[in-house]
Amino acid sequence: LPNLEKLDLAWCVHLADLAAHVACAPRLRVLDATGVERADDAACARLPRGVEEVRLAMTSVSDAGLARLGDARRFPALRRVELALRSNNLWSEGAHTDAGVEELRRRRPEAEVELVSA
Numbered sequence: 001l002p003n004l005e006k007l008d009l010a011w012c013v014h015l016a017d018l019a020a021h022v023a024c025a026p027r028l029r030v031l032d033a034t035g036v037e038r039a040d041d042a043a044c045a046r047l048p049r050g051v052e053e054v055r056l057a058m059t060s061v062s063d064a065g066l067a068r069l070g071d072a073r074r075f076p077a078l079r080r081v082e083l084a085l086r087s088n089n090l091w092s093e094g095a096h097t098d099a100g101v102e103e104l105r106r107r108r109p110e111a112e113v114e115l116v117s118a
Helices: 018-023 041-046 063-069 098-107
Strands: 006-008 030-032 053-055 080-084 112-116
Touching: 018 041, 041 063, 063 080, 063 098, 098 112
Parallel strands: 006 030, 030 053, 053 080, 080 112
Antiparallel strands: none
């Protein structure tokens, strides 16, 4: 996986350790982990510096994971984050709060933060 730039694991609901997969892809630019309910803050911690887009809707990412994504020094290329809307979803909405999303937006005004529902 050292040359992998895009990884789509959307709806792989039985994937247990997203962080391990991400750690093997140092050139990863786009990660779609939508619906990977066991994806958590550890995956955010293991993302490579050059990541540009992460889709984390319907995962277990919390405000701590969003705080990591909000660090512009750690992720200078990040331009888009997709999260679950906190209501009207059929699946898990994640462990993040509205306050965590607003803090991410405040810290990364150049990044698009999109809230989706499914």
